[in-house]
Amino acid sequence: MADRTNSGARHLNEQTALFELQEQIAAATTEPDKETWQRLLNNAQGLHQAAIASGDEESANLGWFLAEATSCWGGYISVFKDLQHGLYYKAWCEMERIEISLMNIKNNVSGDYDKLGLSFLNSQTQAFQVLFPYTVFFSPEIIVGYELCSICRTRINPWRSCGHEIGRIYGGRLCCRLAHDIELVSISIVRKPVQKYSVGFSKDDDGNTIDQHDYATVKFVIDRLNSPLDQFSAEWIKAYHPHELFAHVSERDACPCESGIAYGECCRERPGVIRPHLQVLFEKEPPADLPTVQLAGYDGYGRVGGKLQF
Numbered sequence: 001m002a003d004r005t006n007s008g009a010r011h012l013n014e015q016t017a018l019f020e021l022q023e024q025i026a027a028a029t030t031e032p033d034k035e036t037w038q039r040l041l042n043n044a045q046g047l048h049q050a051a052i053a054s055g056d057e058e059s060a061n062l063g064w065f066l067a068e069a070t071s072c073w074g075g076y077i078s079v080f081k082d083l084q085h086g087l088y089y090k091a092w093c094e095m096e097r098i099e100i101s102l103m104n105i106k107n108n109v110s111g112d113y114d115k116l117g118l119s120f121l122n123s124q125t126q127a128f129q130v131l132f133p134y135t136v137f138f139s140p141e142i143i144v145g146y147e148l149c150s151i152c153r154t155r156i157n158p159w160r161s162c163g164h165e166i167g168r169i170y171g172g173r174l175c176c177r178l179a180h181d182i183e184l185v186s187i188s189i190v191r192k193p194v195q196k197y198s199v200g201f202s203k204d205d206d207g208n209t210i211d212q213h214d215y216a217t218v219k220f221v222i223d224r225l226n227s228p229l230d231q232f233s234a235e236w237i238k239a240y241h242p243h244e245l246f247a248h249v250s251e252r253d254a255c256p257c258e259s260g261i262a263y264g265e266c267c268r269e270r271p272g273v274i275r276p277h278l279q280v281l282f283e284k285e286p287p288a289d290l291p292t293v294q295l296a297g298y299d300g301y302g303r304v305g306g307k308l309q310f
C-alpha cells in the first residue's frame with residue numbers, strides 16, 4: 001500500500017512539473033532568445049526521461065510533446081540565426097527536422113497542437129522552404145532485410161503486426177521501424193524527395209563539394225526580418241518581366257518564358273516576358289533603406305546570370 005501511495009504522489013509531482021513547464025514554454029514563445037530555449041529543452045528532456053522511467057503513460061506522453069515542441073522552437077531560432085549568417089544548407093536540414101517533428105506532434109496530440117505556437121512555426125518554416133533554390137535531390141533505393149518495431153522489438157513482416165502504429169506515441173516513445181540488413185540498390189535523381197536533406201551539390205576539380213546554388217531569394221527575405229517572430233508569407237507566381245532585360249534575344253529565338261515558341265510569336269506582343277516571380281508579404285514593414293524589389297538572375301545588360309537591383 002505504502003509503495004502505491006508513494007508512486008501516486010510521485011506521478012502527481014511529475015505531472016505538476018510538466019504542467020508548469022508547459023506554462024513556461026507558452027510564455028517563451030514571445031521570447032526569441034536562444035539560451036532560454038536551450039534551458040527549456042534541457043528541462044523538457046529531463047522530465048520526459050523521468051516520466052518514461054516512472055512508467056506513467058500520460059506524463060510520459062506529455063513529456064514527449066513538450067520536449068518535441070521545445071526542440072522545434074529552439075531549432076527554429078537557430079534556423080533564423082543560421083540564415084542571417086548565410087548557413088543556408090544547415091538551416092534547410094534543420095527545417096526538415098522541424099517539419100517531421102511537427103507532423104509527429106500533429107498525429108499524436110492534435111488537440112494541443114496550437115497551444116505552444118506550433119502553427120506559427122509550421123507556416124514560417126514552410127515559407128522559408130519556398131525561398132530555397134533546391135530543385136534536384138538524390139533518392140536512395142534500398143532493400144531492407146527485416147524490420148523491428150521500435151516499441152516492442154517484434155520482427156515485422158507483411159503477415160504479422162504487433163499492433164503498434166508507426167508515428168504514434170506509446171509510453172512517451174515514438175513508434176518507428178528499425179531496419180536491419182540494409183542493401184543499397186540505386187540512387188535516383190528526383191524533384192520531390194522523401195528526404196529533403198539529400199540536395200545535389202557540385203564538386204570542384206579537386207573533388208571538394210561546392211554550393212552552386214543562388215540564395216538571393218532567401219537573403220532578400222532574411223535581410224528584411226528583424227526577429228524570428230516577424231511573420232511573412234512567400235509564394236511563387238508568374239509576372240511580366242520588362243522586355244529591356246531580353247534585348248539580346250531576337251524575335252526568332254526561343255521565348256525567354258520557356259514556352260518553346262519564338263519570342264516574336266509569344267511574349268514579345270505582351271507587356272513583358274512571363275517569368276517566375278516570388279511574391280513576399282511581410283507582417284512588419286522592412287527597413288526603409290532596403291529596396292522593395294529585386295531582380296535575380298539577370299545582369300544590367302539583360303543577360304541571365306547576374307543580379308540587378310532597383
Ligand SMILES: [Zn+2]
Pocket residue numbers: 149150151152153154162163164
Ligand atoms: Zn510493436
Ligand SMILES: [Zn+2]
Pocket residue numbers: 255256257258259263266267268273274
Ligand atoms: Zn513567352
